[in-house]
Structure formats: C-alpha cells, structure tokens
Amino acid sequence: MRKVRTYSTDIDLVQERRAQIVQTAVELIVKRGYNRTNTRELATALGMSTGGLYHWIGSKDDILYLIVNFTSDLTQGLLDNCARCGGGTVTQKLKESIKIYFSGVEEFRNFHNFINHVMLSLSANDRRIVYQNESRIVDYFEGLLDEGVKKGEFREIDCKCIAHNIVAIANAWANRGWYLKRYYTIDKYTSEETDNLLAQLTGVPTASVRSR
C-alpha cells in the first residue's frame, strides 16, 4: 500500500477520519460523478473546511486510492465470513456463501457502482487492485464448485464459468438495480438466483431444490 500524506500523528484517528471520508466520498461521487465532485463539497458534506480535509489526505486522487483500498478490506471481510460459514455439505456452504456475498453487495452497492464508474479514471495500479479483489472472489467460488463436483454433489460443469456467473449476477444487483428493484428485494433475488444455480448444478428443478 502506498503512503497517503496526513499532518496527524494519531494513527487511530487518521483511520477513523479516513473511513468517514471514504463513506461520504462514495455517496457524493455516485450521485454527482467523480469529476463533478470537488474537495470543497466533500469537506462541506463531512462538516470540515477544505483545509481540514487536507489534514487527512494529500490530494483528491488519494480519495480514489483510499476507496479502492477499502474495497480490498471489504473483499477480505467477505472471504473471511465465507470461510467460517456452512458446515456439512458443499451445497450448504455454497448457499451460505452466496447469501453473505449478495448481502454484502446490497450493503455496499454504492461502492460497486462507484468502482464501475471510476474504473476508467483509475491508475493502472489502482485498477490492478480492483481486478485482484474481483479475481479472489471468483477463485473462491470456483474452488467451492470444484469441491462440489469432486464430492459428487454437483454435475460435471465448467466451474470457472459458473463462478464468474455468480460474481456477474451479484454485481448486477448493484449496477442493474434500476431494473431489478422493480421486481425483487435482495432476499428474493438471492433466493431465486440460488435456486437457479442449484438447479444448474444438480439438474433438479427449482421448486425441489428450494426445500433442500
């Protein structure tokens, strides 16, 4: 992680303030676009002066970097929760992992839409961090699907392709929310998509899958 300038020596306080900056910046930028959001507006939204904001960060681009790094923390938190969940069958672990992942996308949908929006504005290095995070999630699901195939719980499938689909469909909850929210809640969406996936993995129709 590269160093972001601050004039404070209180590490805990720096972390706390930066977490606030990240949350508020994402909300503002998702509403107005990155280039139309200036640091003065961000400072105002945070109840700080512009000078006060620059006490915690060195530049506007530092905010992008902090947000990208925050998504790495989100990814790590997600994978930690997934590692702990389930028990018994791979199917059970897959179902619970999907629930954790999808509800994470709902909770941090602003972050997902933010990353989508700023992707072209990111430095090569920041972009690589985003790609790594996404790849780690696909890899996690691919591993789980592989295990399910080996244990005979799932049919022979292209695990990489299906793992990618899980991630694409989860992301769609954030970036196609304008469509989906007309018809689904996150709970309904998660359960429908889980049923669809299990039907695909096991060959057993949706309705019978639900009761497993």
Next chain:
Amino acid sequence: MRKVRTYSTDIDLVQERRAQIVQTAVELIVKRGYNRTNTRELATALGMSTGGLYHWIGSKDDILYLIVNFTSDLTQGLLDNCARCGGGTVTQKLKESIKIYFSGVEEFRNFHNFINHVMLSLSANDRRIVYQNESRIVDYFEGLLDEGVKKGEFREIDCKCIAHNIVAIANAWANRGWYLKRYYTIDKYTSEETDNLLAQLTGVPTASVRSR
C-alpha cells in the same frame, strides 16, 4: 429525439459525419474517461479542426446524446436480427438469439463500457433511453423463455430472473473482459453460457445439451 445543432443542410452527410464522431468519441472516451477527453483531441482524432467538429454538433454533451441514441439503434438492430432468426423450436430460437446478442456485445464492447462509465454523467433523459434499451432486451428474452415454458420445452422457471441473467452475463463480456479474455474467446464463452442456460432450463446436463 431532441435536435442537435449543425450548420450543414445536407442530412445524409450530417448522419455520416456523426456516425464517425460517435465511433471515434467512444474509442477515445473509453481509453481516457469522459471528463479527460476534450473536443480538441476528438477533432484531431477525426482529422478535423475543433471548428470543423462544431460544424456537426453543438456541444460536447451532444456527443453523449448521439452515442446514447446510437445504442438505441444498436438495440433495434439486435431485436430485428433476433426476430428473424431461428425456426422450429423455441430452444433453437433462444440459442440463435443468444449468439446474435453475445456477438453484438463483442462487436460493440466499447459502447457497453462507455455507457457503464458515463452512466452517472448522463442527463435523466439520456439515462432513461439507456434503461429502455436494456429493458427491451430483457423483455425479449423473457418472452422467449415464457413461450418455451408454455410449449413444454423448458421447466417452470422465473423467466424474468433468467432473462435478466442472460443480459447480465452478456454485459459481463464487456465489463469483465479483463478477466474473461484470459480464459475464453467470445465463441467459447457464448457456447459455454448457452450450455449452462439450457442445462438450467431443461434439467439435462451440459454435455448432452451441446449435441441438440
């Protein structure tokens, strides 16, 4: 469609020049970001002077509007091709429609990534046009799936959800290309995803589906 200013009275020529402007603008903006692309650079890329560019459009925002409108034409072209394709079973029509749709995403992936990127910069009206286009594609696939269920070719499924998945998975080819292109060509991706989908719709494993 709102009027975009031009100083030319030659309608055909205006259309031709604007098509060039749209193509070149999309390429540039996807590389550099909307706010970092100025009309001078665009004019240079088109081999025009800035004044020459303003002969065909009234403002930089007009370019956004022209691109959004071009995506409506793309959507219409896609739906026309889908309407003509197939023959015999719904399954056949679905397979061919997916092929047409996915190869369209490949051909115009810059446009997909562009729309993703500028979504937050679009006016409410332009955004509505994008939403309408996307909805029309989901509706088309939903109708096809519904028909397949009614004719007994597919199991009872949530057609809206699966239709949305088809669109999300096609879009993923554009906006998750950085991941997918490591492992798939568009042909391989299309055929894998078609197999996955048909396995889901029919309950028959992937390998058997392929030979149908």
